Amino acid sequence: MSDGDHGAAPGAPGFPLPRRACDAHCHVFGPADRFPYAASRRYTPEDRPKEVLAALHARLGLERAVIVQASCHGTDNRAMLDALRWAPERCRGVAMIDDETSDAELGEMQAAGVRGIRFNFIGSLGGAPDMAVFHRAADRVRDLGWHMVLQLQGEGVRDMAPVIRDLRMPVVIDHMGRVDPAQGTGGAAFRTLLELLGDPRIWVKLSGIERMCRAPFTAALPFARALLRAAPDRVLWGTDFPHPNLATPVDEMELLSLLPAFAPEPADRQRLLVDNPAALYGFGTG
Structure with missing residues (x-):
């Protein structure tokens, strides 16, 4: 496969899509009869x-994917691992773990293509984790070369900034920090996010636009533009x-x-x- 852009095709996004383009934030759910949802889940998809x-990826023309464990499956990562295998x-993964996750399981995840762990700090999804568990998990995967993925919302970015700076590992912040677009790019939470990107270990996903506003999503575009300008080599999309x-x-x-509107x-x-997800997730060159 050669480098370069695909030409536009019927149903294509309207701009040349680069080869080996990656959806760096997507999920698999179930099937529940094979991979049951967690008893403690806050929603049933x-x-x-x-x-x-x-x-979906075939329709969009995306060739790679990072499959992120969602809270509805809890720390049972089997559906995600099944998709990686x-x-x-073309697939890498981000897991959810806790103290019950064994070293053998971490080794199996590494072999399957997991490269990070995720913690959720959104109140509607259960809120902040036990921070002792959080730090023990970070310590366990740091030597594997994995990174930490954080789902934060608005002021949660400011609250977690000291922790993020002290983690001693790459950190990826989901969905542009889910900041409130009504506060504008000058809002305190977004300013903190931009400041965090001054640290070369910190990445951000230019995703979740549909969670910030409704179609045609124009209110979210200035945030994506600002983040891309701040860290062009540490932004992802999903x-x-x-x-x-x-x-x-x-x-x-x-x-x-929407990508040409901010990139x-x-x-x-x-x-x-292509380049940023390949660097973080270790995709091959073929």
């Missing part, structure tokens, strides 16, 4: 197994498919089609969709 995710060359806990349906092609240059999109 419809099944969206690996075959459904693969069909199904397409090992669909967040299948958009758990979002009441309004989303067309992922519409989300993909106008082909070089920007090459970094965002």
Whole structure:
């Protein structure tokens, strides 16, 4: 496979999509009869197994994926790992772990393509974890070369900033920190996020636009532009498919089609969709 952009095709996003483009934030759910949802879950999604995710990526023209463990499956990572093993060359994963996760399980995850762990700090999804468990988890995966993924919301970015700075490992902040667009790019939470990006260990996903505002999503675009300018080599993009806990349906092609609005240059999109996820997740060059 050669480098370069794909030409536009029917149903394509309307701009040349670089080869090996990656959806760096997506989920698989179930199927529940094989991979049950956690008893402690705050929501029960419809099944969206690996075959459904693969069909979406084929429609969008995305060749790689980072499958992120969602809270509805808790620390039972089997559905995510099953998806990684199904397409090992094109998929990587982010797990959820706790003190009950064994060293052997971590080794199996590493072999399957897991490269990070995720903790959620969103109140509606259960709120902040036990911070002792959080730090023990970070200590266990640091030597594996993994990173920490944090789901924060608004002021949570400011609250967690000291912890993030002290983690001694790469940190990825989901969904632009889920800041409130009504506060503008000058809001305190977003200013903190920009300040954090001054640290070369810290990354951010230019995803979750559909959680900040409704279509056509223009209110979220200044935030994505500012983050890309602040750290062009440490931004990622993802669909967040299948958009758990979002009441309004989303067309992922519409989300993909927004990229030129905040990443106008082909070089920007090459970094965002290909080079940056390859660097963080260790995708091959083929």
